[in-house]
Amino acid sequence: MNCEKFEELLIDFIEGEIEPSDIELVKKHLAACQNCSKKVDEFKEIRKVINGDTHPEPSPEILARLSRIAREELEKDNVPFWRKWFYSPILVPVLSTGLALFIWISNGQKDVEYGPDDAIYSTKVMAKKMPMAQEPNFPGVREEAVSNLESNQGPLLSEEPVSAPPLASGKKSRIEEGTTARSGEPAPAKEMIAGRGVKEDHEYSRHRDEFSDKLEAKAIEERASEPKIEAEEEAFEVGSLAKGRSGETEVQGFQEVKQRSNIPTSYTYTETTYKDKLDLGLKQQKEGNCEASIKTNEELLNLTPPPTDPVKGKAYLSLGECYEQMGEWEKAVSNYKNLEEISPEQAAFAVEKIEYIRRQTRLLKQ
Amino acid sequence: MTDLAEKKEPTDEEAMARFQNGDVGAFDFLLHQHSAAILRFIMNMVTVNKSNAEDLLQEIFMKVIENRKKYDSNRKFTTWLYTMARNRCIDYLKAEKHRRYSSLDAPLNSETSDGPVKLEIVRSKEKNQEEKMMNKEIRAILNTGVENLKEEFREVFLLREIESLSLKEIADITNVPIGTVKSRLRYAYLNLREIFIQAGYFEEGQIAKGV
Numbered sequence: 001m002n003c004e005k006f007e008e009l010l011i012d013f014i015e016g017e018i019e020p021s022d023i024e025l026v027k028k029h030l031a032a033c034q035n036c037s038k039k040v041d042e043f044k045e046i047r048k049v050i051n052g053d054t055h056p057e058p059s060p061e062i063l064a065r066l067s068r069i070a071r072e073e074l075e076k077d078n079v080p081f082w083r084k085w086f087y088s089p090i091l092v093p094v095l096s097t098g099l100a101l102f103i104w105i106s107n108g109q110k111d112v113e114y115g116p117d118d119a120i121y122s123t124k125v126m127a128k129k130m131p132m133a134q135e136p137n138f139p140g141v142r143e144e145a146v147s148n149l150e151s152n153q154g155p156l157l158s159e160e161p162v163s164a165p166p167l168a169s170g171k172k173s174r175i176e177e178g179t180t181a182r183s184g185e186p187a188p189a190k191e192m193i194a195g196r197g198v199k200e201d202h203e204y205s206r207h208r209d210e211f212s213d214k215l216e217a218k219a220i221e222e223r224a225s226e227p228k229i230e231a232e233e234e235a236f237e238v239g240s241l242a243k244g245r246s247g248e249t250e251v252q253g254f255q256e257v258k259q260r261s262n263i264p265t266s267y268t269y270t271e272t273t274y275k276d277k278l279d280l281g282l283k284q285q286k287e288g289n290c291e292a293s294i295k296t297n298e299e300l301l302n303l304t305p306p307p308t309d310p311v312k313g314k315a316y317l318s319l320g321e322c323y324e325q326m327g328e329w330e331k332a333v334s335n336y337k338n339l340e341e342i343s344p345e346q347a348a349f350a351v352e353k354i355e356y357i358r359r360q361t362r363l364l365k366q
Numbered sequence: 367m368t369d370l371a372e373k374k375e376p377t378d379e380e381a382m383a384r385f386q387n388g389d390v391g392a393f394d395f396l397l398h399q400h401s402a403a404i405l406r407f408i409m410n411m412v413t414v415n416k417s418n419a420e421d422l423l424q425e426i427f428m429k430v431i432e433n434r435k436k437y438d439s440n441r442k443f444t445t446w447l448y449t450m451a452r453n454r455c456i457d458y459l460k461a462e463k464h465r466r467y468s469s470l471d472a473p474l475n476s477e478t479s480d481g482p483v484k485l486e487i488v489r490s491k492e493k494n495q496e497e498k499m500m501n502k503e504i505r506a507i508l509n510t511g512v513e514n515l516k517e518e519f520r521e522v523f524l525l526r527e528i529e530s531l532s533l534k535e536i537a538d539i540t541n542v543p544i545g546t547v548k549s550r551l552r553y554a555y556l557n558l559r560e561i562f563i564q565a566g567y568f569e570e571g572q573i574a575k576g577v
Contacts, residue, residue: 011552015526015533042568043555049504050527055406062420063397066427070385070393073431077388 003029006036014043274300274307281318290322297322313343320353329361378443386434397427400444403529404451410524411455412462413513422458426451442535449539452521459517504567511561515554522547523554 006029012018013026030037277300284293297315300307307315316339323332333354340350376384376392378399384392404426408419429450437446512520518540525536526547533551537544562568 007552011548011555014555017533038568039559042559042562045568046508046555046558046562047527049501049508052501052505055402055409056416058401058405058420058423059416062424063401066397066401066424066431067390067394069428070431071390074388074390 003033003036006030006033010036010039010043014040014047274303274311277303278307278311278314278318281315285318285322290326294319294322309342313339313346316342317346317350320350324353324357329357333357379439379441382434382437382443383439386437386439393431396430396443400447401427404447407448407451407524407529408455410509410512410528411452411521412458422454426454429454442538444529444531445535445538448525448529448531448535452525452539455521456517504562507562507565507567508558511558514561515557519550519554519557522550523558526551 006026009018009022009026012022018026030040277296281293281296281300284290284296297319300315301312306312316335320332320335320339323329323335336350336353336357340347340354343350376395378396381392381395381399385396401423405416405419405423408414408422408426409416412419412422414422426447430447433450437443512523515523521540522536525531525539526533531539533544533547537547540547542550559568
């Protein structure tokens, strides 16, 4: 065995892990080679130094801290998962975001909704609000419609208030524009709608694939079918407006109508008027002012429309009594007779009165 | 280890299994068993002061706590523990490489130049004192020698000679074959011997022996 081979086995020898077969060879070499035996001694020396070395112990603070950390970690194992979540910093942002989303979804967009139905609705509204020729956003369709109308009904746009007075005073001028548009236009517009109804298929066949056109067609259909009444109203309005184009004449016309209706009776009576008259007559009779009472009651009976039967009855009774008191027997009898006719409840009383008056007059004659 | 077994104390593996099941006492036992050795290993491995070494020690045992569920009790506990300690030390060395290399040259030179002089003084002392001083001196040389070993030699040497782990375990920890562990260990010894020779120790020892 040479020194090189020995060095390979040196560690095994020192560590005591050498193969038994090699031990003899190593021992033989060590006995022969002073250099190698010196190395082994030195290695053993080094090991002795190392083993004699003292090393510091870790400080008790560190050990205590580690022990405490271990305890805390083990306690975490016993904490249910939801409590970990409850105290985790994730929970608060997650919950608050969730809450915000919930509020937004449930409340946030309530006022503004953009569903397909609403689109239809808004188009419908526009169709109702605006004359057809003024409908916006349908470039191709609009031009076509306008030219169609012009060929059928003559120039339409020329009647529109294209050169209308500038909207200087806001609302008022807008109203004016509205009236002019109305007074000038409604008839053509209506005819246009009617025309549309007939020509609808032809007009829109090219654009049928477009959603917006479908919407418009729908709106037009509805408009064409639905408001016949509206059309009549418009016609009436047109008729009345045709007399006088301005709002002023319209008001005058209204007043005239009102006056005309009041001509047949210069007074208008209500139930209270009859009642007041009757009460006045009865009061005058009580006071002994028979002439005045007679006059009042006769006025009452001459009213048009005539008073109701109960009122008439009371008036005839009052008249009869007054004439009787005054000694005008004939008139008293005629009034009692009227009472007998009109009021079945007092008929017996009236007959009695008449017989009494006749007996009186007979006695007086005799 | 055998002592502990005779005293019917749990093995490291049993203690670790108990710690996994929530026994804090088992962790305290492991801490008591290995903290000093790990601290020693750290101090030799990365050559820092005790305070820094204790920081590293704490980090390593924190990893034991954190990764307790990952530990396979069929594996030897010391292998697992020293693997974590060794990896932490290597990370530390990587981070500190520049500082370490620049600061290590100086003490080595002064040591080698001062060595013989000191030894002369030592020889003039009384035998007991002489031995004490010799030991102190030798330890200083040894520490310097270990410090200056290459990393892979140093870790093998420390694990074998100071921590007394088996060659097989060292192979597992350092993730190399046993043959490599052996050769590294031999190089470590040879390097240390060189340092001792440079320090004049073995020449003197040889002379003393010869006489």
